[in-house]
Amino acid sequence: MTQPTIAFIAEEVGVSVTTVSKVLNGHADVAAATRERVEDSLRRHQYQRRTARRAAGHIDLVFHELDSVWAMEILRGVSAVAGPDGTPVMVSHLDGQHRPDRARIDRLLTRRPLGIIMVLCAVADAQHRQLARRGIPLVIVDNDSATSARVPTVGANNWNGGLLATRHLIELGHRRIAVVTGPRDVLCSQARLAGYRFAHESSDLLVDPALVRYGDFTAEAGLTHGLRLLDRADRPTAVFAGSDMQAMGVLRAAERLGLSVPRDLSVIGYDDLPMAAWTGPALTTVNQPLREMAGAATRMLLDLARGIPVPADRIDFVTGLVVRETTGPPA
Template sequence: MGSGEVTDLGEGSDNTPTLSEIARAAGVSAPTVSKVLNGRTDVAPKTRARVEEQLRELGYQRRRSTAQPSRLLDLVFHELDSAWAVEVIRGVENVARAEDLSIVLSESAGRLTPGQTWVDGVLARRPAGVVLVLSDLDAGQRNQLTSRGIPFVVMDPAGDPADGVPSVGTNNWHGGLAATRHLLELGHRRIAMVGGPSGMMCSRARLDGYRTALETARIPVDPRLVREGDFHHEAGYTAGRELLTLPDRPTAVFAGNDLQALGLYEAARELGLRIPEDLSVVGFDDLPLARWVGPPLTTVRQPLVEMAETAARLAVDLGRGRQPAATRVDIATSLVVRSSTAAPPA
């Protein structure tokens, strides 16, 4: 592999050390430094670590002109088995098509950072940019990409970007507030929430929006009405079975996301509760299926396609040396009212 490797042995005219200088400092040959720079795997791990250390110490920065990026754009998912992955892919694909790039798709298989194999692949294929979805790089990985001049952007609906890492997100807190206010305005007072995993900042932000909506309406938050899910259908179903069999069951549920809302639909169906007559449900995301379910789901629209487009565009621009106006872009949510919400039963 090692597409169009540069050996880059000339003068370090712009303050970045030459490969020879790094080689001397690390006690290896210049071709070995070149191999490490290009993500070749035929270098002993210890040697590699020593070279990486010197690259970092000496502040090596690949000069733009010496290495043309490939016509690839890397896209890394935390996990692929979510209905919204397609929305994100579509957004990135829109930019890739316009820029004549192909997308390299990876899944970090549930880990929050991709593995070393992925990093090696990226260094070797030298993409025009990297977009990470709900996934992040550790400090060492960031350093590896930065020193090779490979820009990366986190598309981060979770809302928890590392310092200084360019990221695109959405205002989850405001979405939670809007969803809950909508239910309050319809007259609901017993409003439950099924959140996402408490380890994700987006879950916490939506929950905080829900709490603030209740508190500003002077309704105390009943902890029995707040459940933690994992954003999958089954979690909504399980929480729904529990909530809807409470003696004083809620008349409305903010389901945290659309898939959990569908789980609530199923629980309500099984218990003979009609939506929206007996129970109002609000989702979050506005996946295409939100329009198709029965009744069509009232939900908070998270503009996933636009977010992904913005993240991909940002990565491509960074690769061309353009500095973005802001390293954090939040795209606004909006409430989409359909037929799953109504006034509470009299």
């Protein structure tokens, strides 16, 4: 297997070496049709940029959104591995989108990163091939959609987290347990909800569909859903709030309605953010080792960039229950 040179590709397509190089580096000033033909030829010849050229450079860390302390925990984890390695970290976000568009991928390529870490977002298959051809490895942290086998991913076991949280409430004696999970179209929300359902099933309890809500992981969503759930005659005695921020919103809703936590209502969060230990009362939650996850993703990426094979395509960190003061037996 010999690797085709850029000159070979240029000759085959009938363009200059500069044009091929521009396409490889994601410059915008190549006509769409020409670019298509160059990409075609690169694909056909399985062009792979030599990894040696990629051993230097920065890590491009792409968030779907820069919100809350969640993103900061990821950044700290990446930084803790990249810093001592001497690899700079470039941070950007997709304005809340979970899929980058072509222009954004092109901009990423222009920066010639050593590798890319995407957080709560992922690329389309064609974009992934575009990166692979340039020898730019990609690692995803906590992706929101079914994992393609070829993209290394670091996540946490969300189904297990939902199960742990709900089982804790059932064991305390709760029978009417509400859930406010994340957005409907985000995989981790669905996995946590599935864990909640399985905990009910395995204890022969029915789930009341009126108690299942979809939020967006913000405190505001916790407050809104909390007020609706708790302001009814057959109100739940416990809420699995799907995220620590949503849990803070539910706690505020309880306070507004004069409910005391955990006497009148148990609340459990998800994430175990640094502030979870400091809310009043301190939040019972599910620990996602965000920093460790981000650190593992970074080590994986640095290995891939240096041509070292990684042991697994997907690493799932184990979630654990952290019992503090917001959960107790029902009144």
